[in-house]
Amino acid sequence: EFLKTQLVVTAWERKRMKEKVSFGKRTNLPMMEQRRSLPIYQMRSELVKAVKENQFLVIVGETGSGKTTQITQYLDEEGLSGKGIIGCTQPRRVAAVSVAKRVADEMGVKVGSDVGYTIRFEDQTSPKTRIKYMTDGMLQREALLDPMMSKYSVIMLDEAHERTIATDVLFALLKEAGKKRPDLKVIITSATLDSAKFSKYFLDCPIINIPGKTFPVEVMYSTTPTMDYIEAALDCVMNIHINNDPGDILVFLTGQEEIDSCCEILFERVKTLGDTIGNLLILPIYSALPSEIQSKIFEPTPKDTRKVVLATNIAETSVTIDGIYYVVDPGFSKVNSYNSRAGMEQLVVTSISQAQANQRKGRAGRTGPGKCYRLYTESAFYNEMSRNSVPEIQRQNLSHTILMLKAMGINDLINFEFMDPPPKSLMVSALNDLYNLEALDNDGYLTKLGQRMSQFPMDPTLAKTLVASVSNECSEEITIIVSMLSVQNVFYRPKGKQQEADLKKVNFHHPYGDHLTLLNVFKAWERNNYSERFCELNFLHYRHLKKANDVRKQISQLLQKFGLPVTSCHGDPDVIRKTLVSGFFMNASKRDSQVGYRTIRGNNVVGIHPSSSLHGKEFEYVIYHSLVLTAKEYMSQVTSIEPGWLIEMAPHFYKEIGSDSQSRKRLKIQPLYNKFSKDQNSWRLSSIRQTREK
Numbered sequence: 001e002f003l004k005t006q007l008v009v010t011a012w013e014r015k016r017m018k019e020k021v022s023f024g025k026r027t028n029l030p031m032m033e034q035r036r037s038l039p040i041y042q043m044r045s046e047l048v049k050a051v052k053e054n055q056f057l058v059i060v061g062e063t064g065s066g067k068t069t070q071i072t073q074y075l076d077e078e079g080l081s082g083k084g085i086i087g088c089t090q091p092r093r094v095a096a097v098s099v100a101k102r103v104a105d106e107m108g109v110k111v112g113s114d115v116g117y118t119i120r121f122e123d124q125t126s127p128k129t130r131i132k133y134m135t136d137g138m139l140q141r142e143a144l145l146d147p148m149m150s151k152y153s154v155i156m157l158d159e160a161h162e163r164t165i166a167t168d169v170l171f172a173l174l175k176e177a178g179k180k181r182p183d184l185k186v187i188i189t190s191a192t193l194d195s196a197k198f199s200k201y202f203l204d205c206p207i208i209n210i211p212g213k214t215f216p217v218e219v220m221y222s223t224t225p226t227m228d229y230i231e232a233a234l235d236c237v238m239n240i241h242i243n244n245d246p247g248d249i250l251v252f253l254t255g256q257e258e259i260d261s262c263c264e265i266l267f268e269r270v271k272t273l274g275d276t277i278g279n280l281l282i283l284p285i286y287s288a289l290p291s292e293i294q295s296k297i298f299e300p301t302p303k304d305t306r307k308v309v310l311a312t313n314i315a316e317t318s319v320t321i322d323g324i325y326y327v328v329d330p331g332f333s334k335v336n337s338y339n340s341r342a343g344m345e346q347l348v349v350t351s352i353s354q355a356q357a358n359q360r361k362g363r364a365g366r367t368g369p370g371k372c373y374r375l376y377t378e379s380a381f382y383n384e385m386s387r388n389s390v391p392e393i394q395r396q397n398l399s400h401t402i403l404m405l406k407a408m409g410i411n412d413l414i415n416f417e418f419m420d421p422p423p424k425s426l427m428v429s430a431l432n433d434l435y436n437l438e439a440l441d442n443d444g445y446l447t448k449l450g451q452r453m454s455q456f457p458m459d460p461t462l463a464k465t466l467v468a469s470v471s472n473e474c475s476e477e478i479t480i481i482v483s484m485l486s487v488q489n490v491f492y493r494p495k496g497k498q499q500e501a502d503l504k505k506v507n508f509h510h511p512y513g514d515h516l517t518l519l520n521v522f523k524a525w526e527r528n529n530y531s532e533r534f535c536e537l538n539f540l541h542y543r544h545l546k547k548a549n550d551v552r553k554q555i556s557q558l559l560q561k562f563g564l565p566v567t568s569c570h571g572d573p574d575v576i577r578k579t580l581v582s583g584f585f586m587n588a589s590k591r592d593s594q595v596g597y598r599t600i601r602g603n604n605v606v607g608i609h610p611s612s613s614l615h616g617k618e619f620e621y622v623i624y625h626s627l628v629l630t631a632k633e634y635m636s637q638v639t640s641i642e643p644g645w646l647i648e649m650a651p652h653f654y655k656e657i658g659s660d661s662q663s664r665k666r667l668k669i670q671p672l673y674n675k676f677s678k679d680q681n682s683w684r685l686s687s688i689r690q691t692r693e694k
């Protein structure tokens with residue numbers, strides 16, 4: 001039965017083949033065959049019919065069944081893109097890009113033409129685009145200008161089970177848009193079985209299950225708790241490689257550094273064993289990896305070689321790697337979590353949920369019966385892991401999201417139809433932050449400044465800094481600094497050459513700190529005609545700098561679009577630092593000779609990160625971009641400031657409580673909000689309540 005369906009060339013395929021031939025494009029027959037062998041192919045007509053007949057539809061299917069790459073094409077082939085774009089959101093940037101490329105390949109077109117993608121600071125679409133992949137964050141941003149989603153005929157919220165903040169917000173926005181636009185089709189796709197909840201939320205819409213072609217996976221648990229999961233994972237991989245039948249291995253780790261160092265260790269171990277064991281191809285995958293390297297994991301494994309892919313949880317559902325027989329699951333992932341009391345966001349390594357563990361296990365059963373090695377005990381799985389992961393919206397900083405909602409005129413946050421509402425404490429701290437940044441007024445309404453800030457796709461603190469730079473006439477410099485902060489670390493420290501690299505880095509150091517150091521790096525690269533050679537010589541990541549330059553251009557264009565001048569202060573460090581203070585005054589720390597530094601806001605003990613250009617130096621007051629928690633709490637991207645600036649730039653937040661001596665530098669400062677916090681509850685609630693009344 002299955003074979004038969006595979007052999008029938010449907011009318012639309014014939015049409016497409018003809019078109020391709022007539023346009024002289026290559027017809028990719030193997031790819032077409034592969035498309036037809038996907039489980040979803042047998043559901044094609046049922047799916048298309050269901051989309052035509054229902055406004056909302058939930059589609060559930062195993063990872064790899066073809067949801068992301070096929071549904072959009074089916075709908076396009078059936079003419080649903082005639083009245084508007086078929087949009088498909090992805091929680092991850094990498095997935096949006098790689099899937100768009102794959103679909104363009106399958107359709108025999110170039111990315112950016114009929115098929116395109118949009119991610120932050122990168123738009124690869126054209127007026128011709130009929131199928132558009134994008135991050136959920138980008139669609140949320142589009143809703144700011146066009147809440148009716150009028151460009152789209154169909155929107156597919158893909159990977160809905162990931163429950164990112166943007167997807168959660170889009171649930172509500174699209175439900176609302178759907179009410180006003182009966183012709184808008186909304187599809188929610190998910191890899192796991194929480195479909196009933198999605199269906200209930202979307203007015204009890206139908207659920208379609210894609211039957212998966214999956215094989216049984218045998219699960220092996222550790223008999224004793226694992227002390228060092230990295231060591232255990234490496235041992236497990238070597239064991240499989242040496243003792244087990246052929247089949248590729250997928251290992252789940254928590255982040256880039258961990259993955260890179262594990263790749264190296266594995267490489268060394270394989271080298272030491274030499275010819276006594278088979279070939280092992282070691283490949284990493286994480287979001288920050290350049291796409292050329294990423295696409296390597298999709299290539300078929302060479303003969304007589306075993307592939308091991310070391311991945312973050314990106315490989316749980318977002319990308320599918322064929323040929324995996326063994327999964328190694330240490331049981332951890334890195335999640336972003338906001339501590340509203342401390343007022344900071346942290347990436348923390350935490351235990352995964354049972355749902356995630358099962359998703360990981362499933363990766364081993366796509367090509368044949370597989371094995372999953374859980375590096376934790378069976379009792380830990382049942383008794384210590386939660387059933388489902390907590391949605392992002394219930395654990396992350398919401399200030400960016402709330403700013404966008406307020407900018408859309410959604411003031412009533414209490415009655416906003418969240419699928420799972422965030423805890424009040426998170427909403428309140430976001431409202432507080434926005435109020436402190438002067439994006440909201442006393443009643444919780446958007447100010448003019450807040451309106452402006454919402455137009456920039458970045459964290460509100462950065463947006464505020466950028467807006468302030470316009471009036472301080474240093475927008476050129478701040479644009480560069482903001483761009484450099486929004487890309488990955490530009491300093492390159494290869495193993496074995498770390499000292500050499502550090503010496504080069506010192507050349508760029510600015511005595512006042514990291515923000516100005518970043519500016520120095522960019523300016524020096526600019527003076528050297530943006531050359532790659534310059535980067536090599538100075539241990540800088542060319543790719544990251546190039547990205548920063550792209551971001552810089554995008555931000556400059558945004559400034560121009562809003563009629564805001566791009567002006568330079570010719571590098572005046574005080575003007576730049578004051579401007580930074582106007583966005584980051586809440587992230588200020590004061591020296592405490594006993595412990596290092598203490599944050600002014602929370603009085604928490606922090607240190608200057610060893611990678612900072614201010615490390616080992618002593619300044620009375622500093623601001624920082626973010627806090628990172630490793631062995632200890634560190635401030636990252638630190639710049640020294642004059643305490644008086646805190647009062648000058650944020651008089652609503654700080655007050656002077658006298659000085660130790662005559663010197664201004666010894667000025668004592670205290671955040672006003674401590675005094676204000678008694679009434680804060682009433683302010684917070686009234687601002688939420690008031691918004692409800694309007």
Ligand code: ADP
Nearest residue numbers: 062063064065066067068069070098102298320
């Ligand atoms: P789903 O969204 O249901 O997880 P996808 O549509 O992403 O499934 O993938 C369907 C199949 O297409 C995968 O099983 C894989 O074989 C193939 N595929 C997807 N992306 C790529 C790619 N970038 N390179 C090669 N094959 C791919």
Ligand code: MG
Nearest residue numbers: 067068317318
């Ligand atoms: Mg998918």
